[in-house]
Amino acid sequence: MPIISLPYAYLESLTGTDRETILSRIPLFGADIERLEEDHADIEFFANRPDLFSTEGVARALRGFLGIETGCPHYTVNSSGIAFTVDPLLADIRPHLGSAVIRNVSLDEDGIASLMGLQESLHWAVGRGRKKVAIGVHDLAALTPPFRYIAADPKTAFVPLDFDREMTMDEILTGHPKGRDYAHLVEPFSRYPLIVDAHDQVLSFPPIINGELTRVTTATTDILLDTTGTDLRAVMTAVTILCTAFAETGAVIESVTVDGTAMPSLAPDERVVSAADCGSLLGLDLTPEEIAGLLEKMRFGAEPEGDGRVRVQVPCYRADIMHDWDVFEDVAIAFGYENIPAALPPTATVGAAHGINTRSRAVREICAGLGYLEMVPFTLTNERVLFTAMQRENDPATLRVMHPISEEQTVVRSALLPLLLETLQNNLHRELPQRLFAVGDVVRDAKTSQSVAMVTIHSEADFSEIYAAVDVLCRELAMPYITRESDDPSFLPGRRGTIVADGAVVGTFGEVHPRVLTAFLLDQPVAGLELDLRAVPQLRGR
Numbered sequence: 001m002p003i004i005s006l007p008y009a010y011l012e013s014l015t016g017t018d019r020e021t022i023l024s025r026i027p028l029f030g031a032d033i034e035r036l037e038e039d040h041a042d043i044e045f046f047a048n049r050p051d052l053f054s055t056e057g058v059a060r061a062l063r064g065f066l067g068i069e070t071g072c073p074h075y076t077v078n079s080s081g082i083a084f085t086v087d088p089l090l091a092d093i094r095p096h097l098g099s100a101v102i103r104n105v106s107l108d109e110d111g112i113a114s115l116m117g118l119q120e121s122l123h124w125a126v127g128r129g130r131k132k133v134a135i136g137v138h139d140l141a142a143l144t145p146p147f148r149y150i151a152a153d154p155k156t157a158f159v160p161l162d163f164d165r166e167m168t169m170d171e172i173l174t175g176h177p178k179g180r181d182y183a184h185l186v187e188p189f190s191r192y193p194l195i196v197d198a199h200d201q202v203l204s205f206p207p208i209i210n211g212e213l214t215r216v217t218t219a220t221t222d223i224l225l226d227t228t229g230t231d232l233r234a235v236m237t238a239v240t241i242l243c244t245a246f247a248e249t250g251a252v253i254e255s256v257t258v259d260g261t262a263m264p265s266l267a268p269d270e271r272v273v274s275a276a277d278c279g280s281l282l283g284l285d286l287t288p289e290e291i292a293g294l295l296e297k298m299r300f301g302a303e304p305e306g307d308g309r310v311r312v313q314v315p316c317y318r319a320d321i322m323h324d325w326d327v328f329e330d331v332a333i334a335f336g337y338e339n340i341p342a343a344l345p346p347t348a349t350v351g352a353a354h355g356i357n358t359r360s361r362a363v364r365e366i367c368a369g370l371g372y373l374e375m376v377p378f379t380l381t382n383e384r385v386l387f388t389a390m391q392r393e394n395d396p397a398t399l400r401v402m403h404p405i406s407e408e409q410t411v412v413r414s415a416l417l418p419l420l421l422e423t424l425q426n427n428l429h430r431e432l433p434q435r436l437f438a439v440g441d442v443v444r445d446a447k448t449s450q451s452v453a454m455v456t457i458h459s460e461a462d463f464s465e466i467y468a469a470v471d472v473l474c475r476e477l478a479m480p481y482i483t484r485e486s487d488d489p490s491f492l493p494g495r496r497g498t499i500v501a502d503g504a505v506v507g508t509f510g511e512v513h514p515r516v517l518t519a520f521l522l523d524q525p526v527a528g529l530e531l532d533l534r535a536v537p538q539l540r541g542r
Contacts, residue, residue: 004055010111011059021066032044050122050237053241056248056249059248072299072301077264078254082224083147084259085259087150090149090150093192094186096230096232098263100225100254101224101255103223105222107217112218115216115245122135122241126234133227133238138210138214138225139222140222141221141222143201143203143214150196151194154192157171161212163212178208179208184429185208187428203224227242230408239263240266244266267316268301268316271314272309273291275288275291275310277324278331281328282335295312295331295334298334299315356533363473364437367454372456373437377420380411385418386411386414389520390418391513391515397414399414415451417453417455417490417528419438419453420454421526432459432524434458435456436454438452439452449533452530454530455527455528456469479501479535483500484497491508492510492511492514506531507532511525
């Protein structure tokens with residue numbers, strides 16, 4: 001979870017109270033004090049609250065929690081008259097752009113540090129290491145609108161931030177620290193994202209680095225914000241959080257038109273919640289009036305309605321509010337967990353480790369003993385990773401998401417091996433060899449079971465290496481098995497096998513087929529295996 005540095009003087013000026021009060025109340029607000037220094041405090045916040053990743057956001061929340069300023073903040077957005085166009089060639093590279101103009105900015109060193117810290121925290125929590133979202137903050141005085149977001153030739157040159165000479169985009173990927181860190185996000189493409197103004201001056205090479213031309217300093221008064229990414233909701237969440245953080249310092253927010261669409265909208269969302277549902281979840285007997293008052297402390301707008309309901313205005317920066325229960329959690333925080341009556345549960349039980357967990361732990365120990373590093377892939381994935389890239393036919397037993405919000409998360413995983421290959425793709429910039437394993441749930445025909453998968457990538461990865469891993473794994477799990485020739489198209493013919501236990505096929509292994517390697521952009525040999533853990537004797541029948 002992110003740790004945010006809060007300068008005492010800056011926080012006190014924004015909050016309107018003293019540091020002792022702030023530090024005594026922050027732990028009750030759902031945050032942990034990591035360390036206290038002479039001039040600042042380092043506070044750890046939950047990753048689901050990116051609006052608290054800046055001093056400005058923390059001050060806004062604390063003013064409500066301390067009763068200094070309650071209710072939903074309302075932000076005015078004027079029109080800047082500035083426009084962006086987006087190149088259609090970016091559709092398969094980095095298609096989404098969010099923007100805003102922020103005027104009357106007054107930044108001292110603490111303000112700039114807070115802004116930079118917020119930017120990097122959003123890159124991690126919302127942007128998934130800049131893959132989903134990358135943020136650029138520019139001094140508008142050096143630029144001439146309108147602006148263009150284009151797919152540029154990698155030979156295009158400009159002066160990157162913190163350098164004093166021009167470099168081509170290709171050179172930046174190898175010669176600039178940020179380029180080396182994030183080159184893997186753009187290297188697969190023949191053209192790279194670039195943002196330029198009316199005079200073709202470069203603002204940014206997202207998601208890598210800004211241009212030195214637009215560096216933000218204490219003299220900056222007007223800022224152009226750009227956020228680019230592969231997920232529109234995440235892009236606009238970053239725009240909203242940054243704009244509202246600036247607004248807390250007195251800055252004026254202005255909209256920008258992107259291909260004819262004005263953004264951002266900082267209006268609150270509305271929802272109606274039930275007081276009875278809130279009381280049932282929290283174990284508290286609260287009236288709609290009491291719930292509304294507690295929500296006002298958490299910077300929601302709230303007023304009682306008839307039939308035991310509460311109309312709630314959710315601030316635009318609260319991207320974590322996805323369900324009524326998220327609202328009820330804030331009711332509990334405002335009420336104070338320390339004020340909820342303690343009671344013993346009406347039943348008593350004796351705990352013991354579940355057999356599945358015991359066996360999974362044993363599998364982890366075996367894989368780690370073989371020198372493999374554990375990964376925890378996402379539960380949701382997509383048909384391209386599970387089937388197309390693996391050269392496998394779509395499995396009708398796969399559980400599909402009814403209303404996916406992203407093309408990357410459309411199905412529940414039915415196998416682990418494809419996700420490990422995707423992990424190798426995401427770590428192309430890491431040194432070899434890499435040996436990874438994963439143990440976890442897979443779902444087929446709406447039934448959950450457990451599997452283990454292992455992959456090894458290096459110049460000499462072959463069938464013998466992964467066959468040895470199969471033998472050790474099965475032997476240590478006391479699982480009698482035999483192997484037979486496989487027809488799995490994910491592996492090379494003649495270098496692939498199936499694992500058979502009690503006459504049933506329970507696993508597959510071998511050298512990964514070159515066409516699968518190409519689909520995952522891998523340029524070194526890979527060998528892998530996957531085993532259904534239901535075949536392990538101690539797990540049968542569970």
